[in-house]
Amino acid sequence: MLRAVLIKDLAISRGERRLFTGLNLHLDAGEAVELTGRNGAGKTSLLRAVAGLLRPEAGEIVFADLDPEAARAEHLHMVGHQDGLKSTRTAWEELRFQTLWCGGSPTTARQAAERFDLVRLLDLEVRRLSAGQRRRLALARLVASPRTLWLLDEPMAPLDAGHRLAFGALMAEHLVGGGMILAAVHDPLPVAARVVEVGA
Numbered sequence: 001m002l003r004a005v006l007i008k009d010l011a012i013s014r015g016e017r018r019l020f021t022g023l024n025l026h027l028d029a030g031e032a033v034e035l036t037g038r039n040g041a042g043k044t045s046l047l048r049a050v051a052g053l054l055r056p057e058a059g060e061i062v063f064a065d066l067d068p069e070a071a072r073a074e075h076l077h078m079v080g081h082q083d084g085l086k087s088t089r090t091a092w093e094e095l096r097f098q099t100l101w102c103g104g105s106p107t108t109a110r111q112a113a114e115r116f117d118l119v120r121l122l123d124l125e126v127r128r129l130s131a132g133q134r135r136r137l138a139l140a141r142l143v144a145s146p147r148t149l150w151l152l153d154e155p156m157a158p159l160d161a162g163h164r165l166a167f168g169a170l171m172a173e174h175l176v177g178g179g180m181i182l183a184a185v186h187d188p189l190p191v192a193a194r195v196v197e198v199g200a
């Protein structure tokens, strides 16, 4: 079980540019943090560093009591801007594949599809889905194979009002169950969250 994430004195550079230094953040079980800041401040880069996809220039990311590699492999999900979906597979093939890859089952994949109102879309190729439908498919893996830490990059952006509400309820459930959410946002999340400004 992942109980907390600590980010200590973190600095990130991309190319020649220093994005930020001295970033500290503490995320406990049941907490959500919104990463805010101007375009290009480094919110996505910070999420990628927590996911282990980008090496920080300085500082430390600690997963309480766990080896970082094991914590990343077993306890986190990341849903980025790009959705990470293969366009020529059907929605079901993609959801099933990603669910099994992350330790879920066809049954949990099906339940996630129901939860995200995707059932009637499952036979369509991903490239035929609208932006909001694609995002719901990407988000469905969060519940198809439960993991404690959700790293979300602008998760609500393409969702309509009804699906924003439904995803808000799901985030609240995740937090009540001891989950953690770290989300880059320009609009506030529909759950109580601490705000951390990146690159201030």
Ligand SMILES: Nc1ncnc2c1ncn2[C@@H]1O[C@H](COP(=O)(O)OP(=O)(O)OP(=O)(O)O)[C@@H](O)[C@H]1O
Pocket (backbone or CB within 6 Å): 014, 015, 019, 037, 038, 039, 040, 041, 042, 043, 044, 045, 046, 184
């Ligand atoms: N591979 C790369 N090489 C060089 N610079 C990069 C690379 N990837 C990102 N950057 C730069 O790093 C900066 C931070 O990008 P990042 O996507 O982390 O910002 P952000 O805060 O998420 O922005 P937004 O609000 O626009 O989504 C940007 O100026 C971007 O151009």
